[in-house]
Amino acid sequence: MGDGPEPLHAFVMVLSHSRKPAVVWSRDETLLSWLACHNEAYRRFGGVAAVNRIDNLKTAIVAGAGAWGTIHPTYRAYARAVGFHVDACPPRAPQA
Numbered sequence: 001m002g003d004g005p006e007p008l009h010a011f012v013m014v015l016s017h018s019r020k021p022a023v024v025w026s027r028d029e030t031l032l033s034w035l036a037c038h039n040e041a042y043r044r045f046g047g048v049a050a051v052n053r054i055d056n057l058k059t060a061i062v063a064g065a066g067a068w069g070t071i072h073p074t075y076r077a078y079a080r081a082v083g084f085h086v087d088a089c090p091p092r093a094p095q096a
């Protein structure tokens with residue numbers, strides 16, 4: 001802990017049908033923290049959704065964007081292990 005305030009980052013996961021949110025706070029935006037936030041959101045929901053629609057952040061998509069993007073290898077392995085499909089949003093169109 002430093003002398004002053006430390007920044008916090010909000011990880012927000014929302015179920016598409018019910019719109020139920022899970023907000024998980026983290027001190028950083030590393031891949032490890034991001035995966036831990038996923039785990040906490042799934043715990044709060046009581047399970048894992050079959051499809052996870054994600055923004056094109058570099059923690060998940062290492063090149064390109066949307067359906068043509070390249071999924072980060074660690075995130076792809078995590079999705080496979082946990083049991084969900086990664087569906088990246090098209091650029092500038094998260095509702096598409």
